[in-house]
Amino acid sequence: MSTPTAMPPACTFEHCVSWALEPAERQEAWREIAHRWVDFQPAPEVALRAELTILSHGGCMLGATRSSAYEMRTGSRRAQRDDMVVLTLLQAGVLRSRTFACNGPGSLSLCAPREAGIYHWGQDARQVFLVLPREEVRAALGHEPATRLLTARCALAPSLCSQMGHAALLLRQGLLDAAEGAQLLEATRALALLLLRHLGRQGQGDGLPDAHESLRAGRHAAALRFMEQHAHRPELDVAAIARGAGCSRTRLYEAFAARGQTVMGALRDMRLQRAQGLLAQGLRLNVGALAWRCGFADASGFSKLFRARFGLSPTEWHARAHALALP
Template identity: 35%
Template structure:
């Protein structure tokens, strides 16, 4: 599979008698080498929609009941080193690794590591979002303490919601979602640390506040009145806390950066859209102010970006 572009795979492409054999090929091509078996006889159907966000891979899986295994012999066939997380969207799932079992219902999330054996079990039809990232992208030395643990309250609500929204954004607008990669990796690392009940790297609670703030800014960036007070109220934290979370940068600088990244993506994605319209969509109250900020950030004009 070309991991740099959106791909849709479905067993509807093959005769019913060949559906599960084709499904095995699909999951190995999308993730890592796996074995799989259906939990019941009869017709089987499955579909995978894969979208990349830089080095992060997001795959929505819709399928019938099955047991999926990553065995030692399959691990030995390649050098794949990924951390994966299953976010249950519908139905029930089970993640087994490192002597633990995580039972997942809708909204739950659990990690697993491709370098050690694991088992995924689904007794009935299900839908999941699978988040996959090379382990070297995360500041994690040892994942044995964090696998097969369902995230608890707090991160267990914020993190799945963020990645579910990111998958939708990446599907609809790859250019717009690309700037979110650093935030996604930071949040994933914080969630993994929380699952392990350790705190290497960024403080998990602080990282969650930051991601909540960034999500609010992105939802409201068209409003020129957006400021630190509104962001702090939306996140239910004080201005002082918000300043600490974004240190050494200011909150205003983060708002400006997000606006400019979004504007650049819109310029590339919609070359015929007037610059003034793009500026307004991104919360700039004047076209001249937008031009100055854009040149200061990217070293070129909005028109020059389109010509690149």
């Protein structure tokens, strides 16, 4: 007789919109709804318009939000708890901070609210976030968590970005029941902790990383930076990336193979993540122009790769992403 599979505990579901609040009370009320542990200040020249959808259970929370421009400060006197860490995927708009400089759609970051920081979210920013207990994150990393950008640091980052992107769609559709919500939250949490454990192990081994590993890591990071700057060029190839990273093609292949990646596979995934972010950000859709803008010379091939990666065609993803756009 088989034992039934244990189901994750049910989650609570919340959906809030700022335009349901009285204009005179909107800012302070939204501060209590969405920014209880940080200082929050909407851009003075823009009326606050925001939407927040959250699944939560225990110390974990999965949410999707979109908002007009605002500033957020962490590590201030207002913060009354330091027992959480936030993983954030920016889906649309721009995020500027002293830590991250300027990041656009597709960037994945880890934020420790106990650290002092200033973050400027651009107009119509859209993000999905995962809140985890700090002790859980510390155990996964093997050290205290610190605010950092994760997009180009770990081979599992694209998988977590994809999972969080799909989660945001499901949250915004609002069609999950309590059990499905619990499964979604647990699956996202498990993948995030796997990424953090992998990140914590990188370069550690049984002691300090050796010279070869350090060189591979440097080449990998340099190649990713070059690829991010030139991903829009359809003709970009391994030879050009190797020159941009300052190494031979053989050394470049080794640097990516050490992380279970291929060079062109990483470039393709970077381009698809960029296309996904632009689809969420733009109101109009021209698949051919989008493909070219993201470095794909063939629109049909781009559409096939996008569906294989995200489970939807670019047209379907665009329609779903904007089905519940801000009024």
